[in-house]
Amino acid sequence: MAKHPKITFIGAGSTVFMKNIIGDVLQRPALADASIALMDINPQRLEESAIVVNKLIASLGVSARAKTYTDQRQALEDADFVVVAFQIGGYEPCTVTDFEVPKKYGLRHTIADTLGVGGIMRGLRTVPHLWKICEDMLSVCPNAILLQYVNPMAINTWAIAEKYPSIRQVGLCHSVQGTAMELAEDLEIPYEEIRYRSAGINHMAFFLEFEHRQKDGSYRNLYPDLIRAYREGRAPKPGWNPRCPNKVRYEMLTRLGYFVTESSEHFAEYTPYFIKEGREDLIEKFGIPLDEYPKRCIEQIERWQGQAEAYRLADKIEVKQSKEYASSIINSVWTGEPSVIYGNLRNNGCITSLPANCAAEVPCLVDHNGIQPTYVGDLPPQLTALMRTNINVQELTVQALMTENREHIFHAAMMDPHTAAELDLDQIWSLTEDLLTAHSPWLPEWTQGSAYRRAKAS
Numbered sequence: 001m002a003k004h005p006k007i008t009f010i011g012a013g014s015t016v017f018m019k020n021i022i023g024d025v026l027q028r029p030a031l032a033d034a035s036i037a038l039m040d041i042n043p044q045r046l047e048e049s050a051i052v053v054n055k056l057i058a059s060l061g062v063s064a065r066a067k068t069y070t071d072q073r074q075a076l077e078d079a080d081f082v083v084v085a086f087q088i089g090g091y092e093p094c095t096v097t098d099f100e101v102p103k104k105y106g107l108r109h110t111i112a113d114t115l116g117v118g119g120i121m122r123g124l125r126t127v128p129h130l131w132k133i134c135e136d137m138l139s140v141c142p143n144a145i146l147l148q149y150v151n152p153m154a155i156n157t158w159a160i161a162e163k164y165p166s167i168r169q170v171g172l173c174h175s176v177q178g179t180a181m182e183l184a185e186d187l188e189i190p191y192e193e194i195r196y197r198s199a200g201i202n203h204m205a206f207f208l209e210f211e212h213r214q215k216d217g218s219y220r221n222l223y224p225d226l227i228r229a230y231r232e233g234r235a236p237k238p239g240w241n242p243r244c245p246n247k248v249r250y251e252m253l254t255r256l257g258y259f260v261t262e263s264s265e266h267f268a269e270y271t272p273y274f275i276k277e278g279r280e281d282l283i284e285k286f287g288i289p290l291d292e293y294p295k296r297c298i299e300q301i302e303r304w305q306g307q308a309e310a311y312r313l314a315d316k317i318e319v320k321q322s323k324e325y326a327s328s329i330i331n332s333v334w335t336g337e338p339s340v341i342y343g344n345l346r347n348n349g350c351i352t353s354l355p356a357n358c359a360a361e362v363p364c365l366v367d368h369n370g371i372q373p374t375y376v377g378d379l380p381p382q383l384t385a386l387m388r389t390n391i392n393v394q395e396l397t398v399q400a401l402m403t404e405n406r407e408h409i410f411h412a413a414m415m416d417p418h419t420a421a422e423l424d425l426d427q428i429w430s431l432t433e434d435l436l437t438a439h440s441p442w443l444p445e446w447t448q449g450s451a452y453r454r455a456k457a458s
Contacts, residue, residue, distance in 0.1 A: 011086030013045030024327035039075035171344030272421035
């Protein structure tokens with residue numbers, strides 16, 4: 001192992017997220033002299049990110065070094081860790097397309113980046129680029145660990161494991177630890193006094209245990225307190241964003257007996273129960289924030305325009321520890337100091353009630369040996385059943401990508417719970433075709449119909 005870890009960040013133009021990850025890394029003594037390779041296809045955003053990283057290094061007084069690349073393979077050469085965070089097709093036009101085309105069919109969404117027709121299209125756009133990273137890694141850094149922060153997380157992780165099983169990878173999300181912090185705040189209990197255990201699939205994992213440490217060292221189940229607070233109107237508390245009051249997953253807690261780790265705005269579109277044409281009463285009752293992701297994207301773009309100039313002018317940058325797992329993983333692998341994270345990997349029997357080849361989100365031990373998922377066993381049957389409805393969509397999308405069978409894209413859309421609850425078969429087929437056509441510049445050619453291929457050939 002080299003003296004200094006090399007960390008390559010693919011999609012470094014995601015400057016705010018990159019700042020959080022690299023800022024976390026550089027605050028760890030064993031990683032303070034890391035070599036940081038920043039890669040992006042957008043030269044302006046790459047330059048902005050380089051300015052931020054160099055000011056992070058100066059602010060922390062560490063000896064790390066940063067270098068920028070527009071060539072992916074060069075950036076990956078001899079990397080020990082590869083962090084990936086990008087959005088193929090961007091907010092405009094691709095994210096906008098994933099919202100506006102379904103609206104023509106009466107199909108409305110909140111986030112549309114993980115499941116449903118939007119998640120399917122995002123997976124089709126994204127996986128080929130992740131595969132290209134894997135190909136380059138096998139050539140220039142075959143032992144590196146891929147830390148994948150791209151949605152649709154489960155589809156991406158599954159597809160990488162299918163095609164490049166030798167790549168050491170983990171899909172990372174902040175929903176488990178973020179939700180635990182949120183629930184602790186709802187209950188007015190210090191987060192440090194909470195003990196929890198979660199398992200499932202990304203964006204549909206559940207807290208199997210959620211407990212409060214007592215003064216005598218014992219632990220008390222907090223689920224009765226959460227249910228009581230919700231039924232008495234004391235939870236969820238108004239959050240930072242009034243568009244997301246979090247009622248959907250509290251309601252599902254009362255129906256399933258367990259709390260899901262992903263947000264209500266996500267969960268509303270993973271199930272057929274909450275977003276229904278002509279049922280504005282449901283939208284109002286549960287405070288479902290339709291078109292939430294485009295609103296966030298616009299706000300983020302506006303916020304970044306101000307931040308970029310502020311970073312450029314500042315002598316130093318304030319560095320805070322984020323709740324992301326990346327630095328913990330890198331530190332544990334590099335030093336051998338063990339840690340526990342929640343990661344997405346090939347299931348391989350960790351959750352025995354789910355398919356062995358699906359992407360599962362489970363507790364993982366991290367040390368010199370890498371990321372080691374732990375055994376969970378069977379999940380409660382109602383949770384398994386709900387997850388399977390999402391796994392069906394993920395599996396068919398991965399099958400479409402692996403076999404280049406175009407029909408499986410339509411099969412995936414058929415199986416989506418929200419889409420199937422709103423549209424008939426002809427509508428699903430027509431909508432999927434419209435989306436494939438609209439996204440054609442960002443999709444593999446096999447995803448397009450015969451008319452497109454004939455036109456391109458002529």
